[in-house]
Amino acid sequence: MSPEPTTPARRRRIGWPQRVSSQVLLMQLAIATGVTVLATGLFLAPLSAQLDDQAMRRALAIAQTTASPEVAHDLRTSPPIPGGPVQREAERIRQATGAEYVVIMNMEGVRWSHTSPSEIGQVVSTDPSDALAGREVMEIDSGTLGRSARGKVPLRDTDGTITGAVSVGIEYDSVRDRLLAAIPGLLAYAGGALAAGALAAYLISRRLQRQTRDLAFSDISALLAEREAMLHGIREGVVALDAHGRIRLMNDEAQRLLHLDSSAKGLPLDHVLGPGRTTDVLAGRVTGEDLVTVRGHRVLIANRMPTDDGGAVATLRDRTELERLGRELDSTRGLIDALRAQDHEHANRMHTLLGLLELEMHEEAVDFVTEVVGVHRATAEQVTEKVHDPLLASLLVGKATVAAERGVSLRIAAGTLLPDRLVDPRGLVTIVGNLVDNAMDAAAGSADPRIEVELYAQDRTAVLRVADSGPGVPIEQREEIFTEGWTTKEPPAHGKRGLGLAMVRRLAERQGGTAEVQDADGGGAEFVVVLPEALSELNEPATAGEAR
DSSP states (O other), rough: OOOOOOOOOOOOOOOOOOOOOHHHHHHHHHHHHHHHHHHHHHHHHHHHHHHHHHHHHHHHHHHHHOOOHHHHHHHHHHHOOOOOOOHHHHHHHHHHHHEEEEEEEEOBHHHEESGGGTTTTSEEEEEEHHHHHTEEEEEEEEEEEEEEEEEEEEOTTOOOOOOOEEEEEEHHHHHHHHHHHHHHHHHHHHHHHHHHHHHHHHHHHHHHHHTTOBHHHHHHHHHHHHHHHHHHSSSSSEEETTTTBBBEOOOOHHHHHHTOOGGGGTTBBHHHSSHHHHHHHHHHHSSOOSEEEEETTTTEEEEEEOOOOOEEEEEEEEHHHHHHHHHHHHHHHHHHHHHHHHHHHHHHHHHHHHHOOOOOOHHHHHHHHHHHHHHHHHHHHHHHBBBOOOOHHHHHHHHHHHHHHTTEEEOTTTOOOOOOSSSSSHHHHHHHHHHHHEEEEEEEESSSOOOEOOOOOOEEEEEEEESSOOOOOOOGGGGGGGSSSOSOOOOOOOOOOOOHHHHHHHHHTHHHHHEEEOOOOTTTEEEEEETTOOOTTTTTTOOOHHOO
């Protein structure tokens, strides 16, 4: 049986790292290394020329010091011999300055001094014509002693006549040694700078690693693509703000709901939206969850979440999409309450009518039916003439029927006049329904049970007043009654009480309004709710109308 072929172990390839921090670290190290090498090279490149120039200038300075009139006098008056005065002076200067040689020559180029005594009396190996012509020369050249940095000057007597020349050489090996000696120190400095750069690069990469959550560039690219798809695909408006309140990001739905365009990005929120509740909610000056605000003819639900960098992300939902279903549900509930309240009264009226017909009292039966229909019609017409919103008018008609069943008189105040321009009729229906229900419970046990409801508009502000003939609310409890769970009634077996007034205040505050309680005229309690921006402008259609 032949053995199965074995698969060679897969080699792990070492490639370019994927994480952002690792890539940035490698790039910074490469840049720091390159800059260090480049700076070292740029420093070393002119260093050799600088050392050469320093050596030649030093040789020239020694030559200028040597070329004195006394040496010129000795040159004329003594022969070119190893022990002559010129040789002795030249050797003294050479030994004192550390020069490689000090050569003094006459106009024919014959040496009067040299490091090697055997070269005295011989013609120099290099061309001295420039120096003999009166020019000073600096050069690097090779002679009998090898390569050296040289300085040549003319030798003049007391009257300035050129009698020869002085040539001084600095050993070139010493210049190269100085260059080589400077390299280790330079490399040490370069290594220290490279180490400091590497440490800084590492610290920066660690910080970047924390800020990027150790993600790769591909992950960041994918997250950006997913974010763009999510922002432009969801049906909620999203507005991102920086720490200074400027708009950093805004999706298509937010632009539609706020009536803005892409040019608003980067501008302050107060400048783009102007003063108002919407600006206060998005800027965080009004806090809470599911805050109701109005922008144009739209009712928006806003939530705001701060971010770690001091900014915030706000989400916006269009309330008008749910308005139609909410209105239908509220209408159905109101109709059910009204029908339940009329059930017993309708049965009694039918029994009365049946009795009149059986007694053949036909005229009395007609009068009875006319009276019953007329009272109901009068109540409905009274409400609809003063409250033009159909949802709110239907609620009040139904509540009047329920109140009559419980022996409570519900009246609409003479000052009531509310146009059909409510931005959020469902919220106002909830407020009115809760306050009227509480008023019926409070007035039911009084001597003259009654409720008075007043609704009127002041520009775009809606004001609601509900007064009852009940026992009233003590001063020390007028804030406590708006807390959740506070009640004077026995809780039902299936749930809890104390939610109605808390909901009233919460709904009012979400719309930037207030809910207060005070003493009513003639005794009892009077609740007053003020809702700013509850009505749309005269030239704008009401949101509820759109929902219908």
